[in-house]
Amino acid sequence: MINDLTQSSASNIDEAMELVNFGTRMRSIASTSMNHRSSRAHTVFTFRFEQTGKDGETQMAQVQLVDLAGREQEKSSVDNKDRLRERQFINTSLFHLSTCIINLSRASKGRxxxxxxxxxxNSRLTLLLANSLSGNSRTGMVAALSPASSDLDETL
Incomplete structure (x- = not known):
């Protein structure tokens, strides 16, 4: 179990959209020296679908929508203590996520x-994403990247 995690059920699309809107309002956003509307935490929406067939057998599916807060280099921004602490948590969880993905890739190549x-x-983020990354799953990614050459090191 993860502290501060909200789990709710919805039985129709309207209830589901209310929950998505609630989750969107709860996102942590603040101004930093790098971005005036910066995500100060990762956001994970997990949708679980259950369907019971006529034979009584239940099938389950899961879809996760993830908004990762952007990584920031310590030397490239000057922020207050709260922003520095948030950045440390963000960067640490992104490090653990990248480590898991690299090792999954190595394993898939027989290494x-x-x-x-x-x-x-190692992090709440990777714990939440573990099934999507390592199970019987398909993962797709959409990335919003900065086109500025000054951001290249932090983008790739």
Whole structure:
């Protein structure tokens, strides 16, 4: 279980949209020296669908929509203590996510990887995404990247 995680049920599209709107309003956004509307935390919406067939067997599916807060270099921004602390949490969780993805890629290519290389429990973000990254799943990504050459090091 993850602290401060909100789980709710919806039985129709209107209820689901109310929950999405609630989650969107709860997002942490603040102005930083790099971005006047900066996500100060990651946002994960997990939709679980259950369908029971005529034979009584239940099928389940899960879709996750994830908004990752952007990584910022310490030397490239000057912010207050709260922004610095948020940036540290953001950067740490992105580091753990990238480590998991790199090791999953290595394993899929037949390279030797130890179970500790898949340390999904190292961050709340990777714990939430563990099933989508490592299970019977398909993952797609849409990235919003800065076109500025000055942001290249932080983009790739």
């Amino acid at each position: 030797k990887v130890t179970p500790t290389d898949f340390a999904f429990r």
